[in-house]
Amino acid sequence: MTKKVAINKGKIAVYLLVLCAIGLVYWAYASRPNVEPEDAKPVSKIMTYNNNSLKEEVNGKLIWECYAEKMSVNQDTQIVDMENIKGTFYREDGSSIEITAAKAVYDQAKxxxxxxxxxxxxxxxxxxxxxxxxxxxxEQSVLTCDGNVKISKPGMVATGDKAESKDAFQNFKLMGNAHIIKGDINQ
Known part of the structure; x- marks a missing residue:
């Protein structure tokens, strides 16, 4: 005894149509191009340090060192942003000059x-x-002051727009509106 099963061709057509629609949606989603938005920017790798210092030595001799409360290093550009710094530049004769400031930027490459x-x-x-x-x-081993420069030494006050020195201001060149007062400056 064989039994005949009734096949509803309409239901089969609906199921096939639904399967085709699902397949079409999947194909459209899976084959779409992977396009990033035009305004998407690469993410920089930034490392942040607290209470850290940097220094430069040439032939084993310390040229300068700088302590900062906060340093942010961009690993891609090798630029170091520093906050609340205390830096020291060392002179040939063993003396030094100490600089404090709110901000500094160090370009490690240059x-x-x-x-x-x-x-x-x-x-x-x-x-x-x-x-x-x-x-x-x-590269040039030149320390430069720009804008509202005022340099004081015993018996001398110098002001100008710019000052340059190759020996951490034991000697310096003063430029732009340069004015020097020598002698007893307390009178």
């Missing part, structure tokens, strides 16, 4: 430092200066 905001500096030989910006050019 070995340049730019110090800004609230700069105060003094040396072990009673020299002091204030300025808007201090730049260390590591």
């Amino acid at each position: 070995k340049n430092i730019e110090i800004t905001e609230g700069i105060k500096a003094h040396s072990t030989d009673d020299m002091a200066f204030e300025t808007d910006k201090v730049t260390w050019d590591g």
